[in-house]
Amino acid sequence: MTEQEGQQVPLFSFGVISDVQYADIPDGTSFHGVPRYYRNALVALQRAVSSGWVPAGVEFGIHFGDIVDGFQARDGQEKSEQALSDVLQAFSQLPHPTYHMLGNHCLYNLPRARLNKRLGITPLLDPAAAAEGASYYAFSPHPTWLFVVLDAYDVSLLGWPDSHPRHLQAEALLAQHNPNKEKNSPEGLVGVARRFVKFGGGVSEAQLAWLEQQLQAAKQRSQNxxxxxxxxxxxxxxxxxxxxxxxEHVLQLLRQSGVVVATMAGHTHQNGYLVDEAGIHHLVLPAVLETPPGRDAYGTVEVLADRLLLKGVDTCMSAVVKLSAEAVQRQQAVLQRLAAAGAAAALGGDLQEVQQQGFAESAAAAAAAAAGGINGAASAASDLVVEVADEQQQQQHLGKAGAVSAAAAVAEQLQAVNLHAS
Structure with a gap:
């Protein structure tokens, strides 16, 4: 079905999955008696990638942490490394990147630096985070969006040497807020105070400052x-x-920024979804680990002109995250600029000249400019490639044809966004 018939074409799509927690050990239960299917977790992941994400054509995947279960560490680091290799091999069935983040079970198995390297986090770190040995980063899968990946164990008893400042800070926080001798126990703590347990963590002041910078930069770029x-x-x-x-500190920054559409998390092994007072959608994904054999727990997300569409499979919830009018307008502004730049490339002029001619005076005009130059310019570029014998000139014209094609794609996306901006 075409968009004209009622179905939008996504700007992009990605796969989501959480808490694989594979281990090459017999099945067991959680501390609360919930069954855990350690070896089946790998089978379920393989099915999610090969039978779910790949046929859906997602551009990338995201795993929300806890990639190998902590019980695997009892058999030594070599077994942890092998279990991690098995899981990464399953993710590699997707011919696109999968982005990872650290969970407590990751840190039970391997040192933080080793995890950063093996999970592909190291190349994504900015210099400050890399120097700290932290694991937070950001990436932009599309010009209209920024994805920010937090290091939820930046301040933690896990993953740092006992003498490290972040370990000492975590030690002090737990001593202040959790009187239990066993710091993994929230016994006696009430309400949200129960979060101060050893298997939890927080973000550092440095990460908070970085997060604020990322949000400010996204706002300047009109990104969601x-x-x-x-x-x-x-x-x-x-x-x-x-x-x-x-x-609370993280939420304050997210709400003040005005550009955060949603957050996604794992860890709880349960579905969760609420919209907060600022209109930010908060989604929590279930665990692959606790999904019985033959069942599934993953999803795909389509990013559309006016919403995010989480298509959950089996035990994973589905959700529609509607974009605010402001979020739609931000997408429109970015695509308008891209359409103007694409029109300039397609028509052989520079961006300033195209803008002066009025091509970028409005979103609709920019789309028309790009679309108007598409057929004729593409045809002309194709004809010239056939006629020109010089190889270098052919490459130049092929480059122009590529620019025209890109302009066409941007114009199509912009037209879709325009339908939902008015």
Missing amino acids: VLVCSHLPLLPDTCPPACLLWNY
Whole structure:
């Protein structure tokens, strides 16, 4: 079905899955008696990627942490490395990147630096985060969007040497807020105070400053933002013990920015979904680990002109995240600029000249400019490639044909956004 018949064409799409927690050990249960299917988790992941994400044509995947279960570490680091290799091999069935974040079970198995390297996080780090040995980063899968990946264990007893400042900070926080001798226990703690447990964590002041910078930059670029974290950020989307330690500070930054559309998290092993007072959607994904054999727990997300469409499979919930009018307008502004630039390339002029001619005076005009130059310019470029014998000139014309094709794609996306901006 075409968009004219009622179905939008996504700007892009991606796969989501959480808490694979594979281990090459017999099945067991959680501390609460919930069955855990350690070896089947790998089978379920393989099916999610090969039978779900690949046929859906997603551009990338996101795993929300806890890639190998902590019990695997009992058999030594070599077994942890092998289990991680098995899981990464399953993800490699997708011929596109999968983005990862650290969970507590990751840190039970391997050192932070090793995880950053093997999960492909190291090349994504900015210099400050890399120097700290942290694991937070951001990437832009489309000009209209920025994805921010938090390191929820930046301040934690896990993953840092005992003498590290972040370990010492975590130690002090737990001593202040959790009187239990066993710091993994929230016994006696009430409400959101139950989050102060050893298997939790928080973000550092340095990461908060970085997050604020990322959000400000996104606002300047008219980008919408999706925030990813292993630990959930909003009470009532999860049991209190699963919340990020300093979730309030993170939420304050997200709400003040005005550009965050949604957050997504894992860790709880349960579906969760709420919209907060600022209109930010908070989604929490279930665990592959606790999905019985033959069942599934993953989804795909289509990013459309006016919403995000989470298509959950089996035990994974589905959700429609409607974009605010402001979010739609931000997408429109970015695509308008791209359409103007594409029109300039397609018509052989520069961007300033195209803008002066009025091609970018409005979103509709920019789309018309790009679309108007598409057929004729593409045909002309194709004809010239056939006629020109010089190889270098052929490459130049092929480059122009590519620019025209890109302009066409941007114009199509802009026209879709325009339908929902008025």
